[in-house]
Amino acid sequence: MDNKTMARLLEETADLMEIDGADSFRIRSYRRAAEAAEQTTIELASAVQDTARLLEIDGIGKSMASKLQAIAATGSLPQRDELLTKYGAGVLSLLKLPGMGPKTVSLLWDAAQVASIEQLAEAIDAGRLKGLPRMGAKQIEKLRKGIDDYRRSAGRFRLDVAEDEARRIVAHLLKFPGIEKATPAGSLRRGRETVGDLDVLATGPGCEPGQTAAAVEHVAGYPGLHDMIAKGENKVSFHTGLGLQVDVRLLPSASYGAALQYFTGSKGHNVSLRQRALKMGYTLSEWSLAMLEGGAMVAAATEEEIYAALKMEWMPPEMRENLGEIDAAVQGTLPRVISLEDIRGDVHMHTTASDGNNSVREMADAALKCGYKYLAITDHSKNLAMTNGLDEKRALEHIARIREVEKEMEGGIRIFTGIEVDILGDGALDLADEVLAQMDIVIASVHSRFEQPREEMTARVLRAIENPNVRILGHPTGRMLLRREPIAIDIEAVLRRAAELGVAVEHNASPERLDLNDRDLRLAKELGCKIVMSSDSHDARNLGRLDYGIRQLRRAWLTPEDVLNTRDAEGFLGGLRPRG
């Protein structure tokens, strides 16, 4: 079992304890232990042999060590199992609804026998929530909307989760001598924000027609397999423990390119491509591009051959959404979309001054290792008290510290001073302007916790970016993938005003954030809005992990020119709104 899974079990136990009304400090210990399990570089599954090693981890004491050992041995935790029996497995999903915390779950369980999202929907429809404490019309409406949003995203997985699984599956497939190549396809390869299921293609001598029996058995032996859906000659389908459906397809080498093209999609792209093939006297399938008359094969082994035979440029999978890429590829006018190598600096990160894990120096060293020319330290401001946010005095001291570290680096890297301020309920910022004016970069971030009706929310953000000290708008939609829908805001009005003011808009690369969706990004480009790519790292190890965010930019056809931190340090600063 990997660290992530163990962390998840601890986290779930903490959630259940909270519903059960356990001691809050004990609960916090479980959460800290879960975080430690996720963060540590120690491989827990093997470290459980050695209790002393577990105790070295901050946040793991004697009791947690034995719990980790129990998890490793039995796959679960007695406390968790007991509470799950008591409340039912559905309560954990109830917690995912916005505005729903442990107290409300507990109330619903006690007063209305609600223990799952299904039962909550029933109870709302039956009017059984009316009259319960703190359950007014607004609250019930909020829950109803939350249920709708939840149902819409059910069965989907975040890109990073799917990619982790894909990586493990590919590694497993390549262990079999008859498999030479294994590639994830489908929406994962297109870099969609979320993925419904996973297509993995495998090819090699063991995948040739009529000889697949041994390879099929090898696939079926994947350790992460939870239950088998179907097992045929060329395809094995199963669920993983998380419920992600995986289809592994075994293909002859000669058809690899055609299959990769076919299974990468999208549907619209493939339909258009097949139409073009027909017009040219070909037929395109997952097996090959062939002559319409006689069926002689034209191309099949690689995607490049197929696109070339159709007299068009090959294009990155992210662009295959039937949004004009076929015409552009035929005319040779596909833009050179941005890639990870274009990024020259990261401009949103946290240190131990607020809620990060590393010092300014450690972040700078990590940035240097990523090949960056610059970084910006942007810790939280005081309003986010739980993050140990900086007040005016500490913010000024922090700037001084950042400047010192920049000197220590002896010109190796530029370090911008900065801060991530909170936008208050009335659109004001939570730090004094005199202090903000001394920062290289002020990111004003939208947080959904103060969500208001759309008009008010929009007005609040518009007011915040009018402040001349604000140079970047952070988390413009406040969404968390699969957890919280974007906040209700007129994003077009916000992007338009930001473009006018020269305020850059952040696209956070963290796979649970991806602040702007495909449509927002296209809109931003259209409006001439400057985009800034950032990792929002709280740990030096996450610096440079921009690939998920980059893929969204590629999907929206953004080029290096559209993104400010593809420029050098001076170019980046110069591209921001001049300081007020």
Add this chain to the structure above:
DNA sequence: GCCGTTTTCGGCCCGACTGTTTTCAGTCG
């Protein structure tokens, strides 16, 4: 349940906001 000690107990990130309240509980970050 963890941790560090003024070392075997007693502390443990807390402030803003919303909705339901009429003084505050619950959620979020």
